[in-house]
Amino acid sequence: MNVVSIILIILVAFVVGMDGILDEWQVYQPIISCTLVGAAVGNLSAGIILGATLQMITIGWINIGASVAPDIALPSVISALLVCGPAALSIKHGIALAIPIAVIGQLLNVWIRKSIVRLVHDADKAAQAGEISRMGRIHLLSLGIQGLRVLIPTILVMMVPPQLIHQWMQQVPTIITNGIAVSIGMVAAVGFANLINMMVSKTLWIWFIVGFLIAIFTKIDIFILAVFGIVIAFSFVWIQNKHHGSSDSSSNGNDDLDDFDKELDDL
C-alpha cells in the first residue's frame, strides 16, 4: 500500500469510529464504511460488494436505550481492509472474520463508555468553575477516544504483513469457509429477528406475514413494494381511526395474533 492509501485508511477508520458512537451520519454502516475503505485502497468494487453483504447481516444490530449491540464500525473497516487491501482475502473470509471482530469492538465500546465516566466528572468540575469551553473540549476528547477505538486496532492490523494474513486464511479448510459462505443467507435472519423482536407486537404480526407472502410469491421490485407498504400503512391507520376513533386504536381485533405473540414470548 502506498502512503496516500495508508493516510486515507487512517482517516476513514477515525471518522467511522467516531460515527459508530454518534449513530448520526451512518458512515459506520458497512455499506458506506467498506466502500470508503475500498476506495482508499483503490479497490472500490470489492468494497461495495463486501459492504452490501455485511449490511444484510448487520441491518438489525441496533443500540436501543443503554444496550450495546455487537459493534459494526470496527469489523467493517478491518474486513474491508483485509478483503480490498493487499491481504486480498475472499469475501467469505472477510465475513467470517467480521463476526469475532464485532464482539471485540463491542467489548471495547462498553469499556470506553464506562471509562468516559471519569471525563464526565471532569466536565462537572468545569461546570463548577464556569469554564464552558473546557466542558466542550472534554466532550470532543471523548468523541476522539471513540475514534481511536477503531483507529488503533486498524493500525495494528496494518502492521501485520498482508502475505502472512493471506497464508493464515489459506490454512483454514475449505469445508469451513464454504460452510460459512452457505450460512450467510441464514445469518441475515438473526439481524431481522432482532428488529422484529423490537418492532413487532400483538396486532402487527399480520403485516409481517402479508409483506413476506407478497415478496416471496412475486418478483415485484423492493422499491415498488415500499411504496405499496406506505400506502397500506396510511390507509390502515386511517380506516382504523374512522372505525374506532383515534383513542383506542390498538385494542381491537387480531386476537389470534395476540395469542401467537404471547406464545412466542412464553415459549
Next chain:
Amino acid sequence: MDHNQQNNLTSHQPLRLHKMDFFKIFWRSGIEQGSWNFERMQNLGFAYIMAPAIKRLYPDIEQRKSAMKRHLGFFNTSPIMQSLITGVVLSMEEQRANGADISDANINAVKTAMMGPMGGFGDPLWLGTIRPVLSAFAVSLVLSGYGIFGPILFFLGWNILRLIFRYMSQMAGYHRGADIITLFNTGIIKNVGNVTSVFGVFMMGVIVARWVKVDFASFANVFASMPNGHWLTVLSNESVDVIAPIGLTFICVWLIRKQISPVWIILGLFVLGILGYSVRILA
C-alpha cells in the same frame, strides 16, 4: 431566581438567541452522543449542545455555572428526536434568562417528560424503519449491479431526512415551547407511530422473504428413485424455499426472546452451515 430578576432590572434589553446560535446548536446536535457514558448517558452531549445558548443567555458567571450544571444531569433519548427537546429547552432558557419564573426543576421536568416518549417513538422510526428500509434499497441496488449508487442513495437519503428533521423540529420546539407537550395528546404521535410500525413490519416481511436463504441442496437425489420423482422434487424445493426463511426467522426471534445473544446465534448458524455443507444437506 434573585439573579434573574436583578439582571432583568439592571439591563432592560431582553436577551435573545441569535440566528447564528441556532445554527451552532443545530450543528452540535450532530455529535450529541460523542461522550455517551454509563453514568448519565447523553448528559455531557446535551450540555455541549446547549453551550452556545448558555453563553448568550447568561453573561453572569454564577448563572452560567448553574445552567451548565443543570444540563449535565442524566439524559438519554433517541438521538435524532433530541432536537425537538433542545428546541423546547431553548425557549424555556430564553424566558428564564429574561426573568420568567422558570426553575431548574421545571426545565428538568420537561426534559425528563419528553425523553422517554421521544425515545419510544424515535428509535422504532429511525433505527427500526427508516434505516433498515434505506439500507435494503441500497443493498438491492448493489445486488442489481448499480454499484456505487447504493451507498450514495443510503448516505444522501438518510442524512437529508435527518438534517431536515433535526432543524425543523429544533425550531418547532423553540417556537412552541413547552406547549408542544399538548401536541402529544392529540394522537399525532400515536398515528405516526402506528403508520411507522405497520410499514416497518411489512417491509421486514419483504426483506426476510428476499434475503433470508437456507441453501438446501436439491431434493433431486432423495426422490430420484420414486415414480413422479420429478414433481416431488420441484414441490419440495419450492415449499422449502417458502417455509425455510420464515421458519428460521421465527426460531431466531424465539432465541432472542430467550435472551440468547445474537452473536451466539450467528456462531451457531456458522456451525450449522459447516455441518450441513460437510454432510451435503446445504449447498
